[in-house]
Amino acid sequence: MKVGIIGFGSMGRMMAEKFSASGLVDKNTLLLASRSPEKLRDAKKWATICKTNSELSSETDIVFLALRPFDLKGVLEEIRDTLKEDALIVSLNGSVTFGNLEKSLTGSTAGADSVKTCVHRIAKVIPSVTAEVDRSQTLVCYNDQVTTEDKGNLKRLLSSMGDVIELPEKELGMGSELVSCMPGFIASIFDVITKSAEEHTDIPHDQVVRMVLQTMIATGELMLKKNMSFEDVVKRVATPGGITEEGTKVVYAQFPETARELFEKTLQKRAETSQKAESQFE
Ligand SMILES: NC(=O)c1ccc[n+]([C@@H]2O[C@H](COP(=O)([O-])OP(=O)(O)OC[C@H]3O[C@@H](n4cnc5c(N)ncnc54)[C@H](OP(=O)(O)O)[C@@H]3O)[C@@H](O)[C@H]2O)c1
Numbered sequence: 028m029k030v031g032i033i034g035f036g037s038m039g040r041m042m043a044e045k046f047s048a049s050g051l052v053d054k055n056t057l058l059l060a061s062r063s064p065e066k067l068r069d070a071k072k073w074a075t076i077c078k079t080n081s082e083l084s085s086e087t088d089i090v091f092l093a094l095r096p097f098d099l100k101g102v103l104e105e106i107r108d109t110l111k112e113d114a115l116i117v118s119l120n121g122s123v124t125f126g127n128l129e130k131s132l133t134g135s136t137a138g139a140d141s142v143k144t145c146v147h148r149i150a151k152v153i154p155s156v157t158a159e160v161d162r163s164q165t166l167v168c169y170n171d172q173v174t175t176e177d178k179g180n181l182k183r184l185l186s187s188m189g190d191v192i193e194l195p196e197k198e199l200g201m202g203s204e205l206v207s208c209m210p211g212f213i214a215s216i217f218d219v220i221t222k223s224a225e226e227h228t229d230i231p232h233d234q235v236v237r238m239v240l241q242t243m244i245a246t247g248e249l250m251l252k253k254n255m256s257f258e259d260v261v262k263r264v265a266t267p268g269g270i271t272e273e274g275t276k277v278v279y280a281q282f283p284e285t286a287r288e289l290f291e292k293t294l295q296k297r298a299e300t301s302q303k304a305e306s307q308f309e
Pocket residue numbers: 033034035036037038039060061062063066080093094095096098101102119120121152153154155156207
């Protein structure tokens with residue numbers, strides 16, 4: 028089975044490196060193509076570099092499209108005549124619907140909604156930056172043409188980056204907030220907490236960050252290993268009338284409003300981004 032990745036930016040490079048390191052593909056079975064060939068120079072040692080996107084699509088059984096949404100349509104139109112008949116096409120972008128991906132692949136002029144039954148096998152995949160440490164919770168969803176064998180092949184590859192979670196297309200938005208955006212949310216929350224703590228201590232910055240990070244990781248592991256809920260941890264640490272309870276009371280009183288606004292804003296932005304991405308396909 029040959030695997031191709033079009034686009035060698037943040038996601039394309041990360042996936043290529045992980046797939047290669049896993050041993051599931053080698054120099055002959057991992058094919059790469061991107062707009063700026065000079066960026067692929069280092070990858071020559073462990074992957075085959077294709078001169079064009081069409082060259083890649085004519086030879087590969089799974090074609091990953093690690094492209095920004097506004098570059099997707101052009102590339103789909105470019106490769107549609109050279110794709111292998113039973114190729115699995117995998118878009119890394121969650122905003123563009125299966126209907127519109129299919130529309131560009133078939134050259135149909137009908138609206139996205141009218142593409143009721145897709146001809147092509149298409150999957151959408153959302154990795155997280157935590158794949159860098161093999162701890163991604165990669166989201167995946169499929170159109171109705173994808174076979175059990177395709178799913179198995181794709182899951183094996185994606186497992187080289189961590190866990191794989193299958194979701195229906197309509198849940199990909201919130202799913203992405205929870206695993207793909209969440210590292211950014213967590214980092215910004217703890218950045219605020221760390222800066223606040225530093226106003227009251229002479230412990231060096233690096234040590235404060237390390238203490239918070241290790242506690243964060245250990246809290247997650249504690250909950251997963253001991254099957255504890257967030258409330259269980261709070262109850263365990265925040266004894267009534269104690270010091271921790273003073274802090275958790277502030278969080279429960281003031282943080283819900285921030286969390287509500289966070290999701291309102293991100294989901295609104297997601298809807299706008301999807302609309303913009305979809306308009307490229309009109
Ligand atoms: N970044 C994340 O954390 C993340 C997480 C989950 C999903 N995603 C999704 O993954 C997709 C890729 O994101 P990214 O962050 O990897 O973007 P990126 O860093 O901008 O990479 C996009 C790559 O596509 C290449 N490209 C553009 N047009 C092309 C064409 N016509 N033919 C071949 N290659 C072309 C670009 O080439 P140049 O080098 O010349 O620009 C670049 O290497 C997006 O749809 C994004 O929504 C991203």
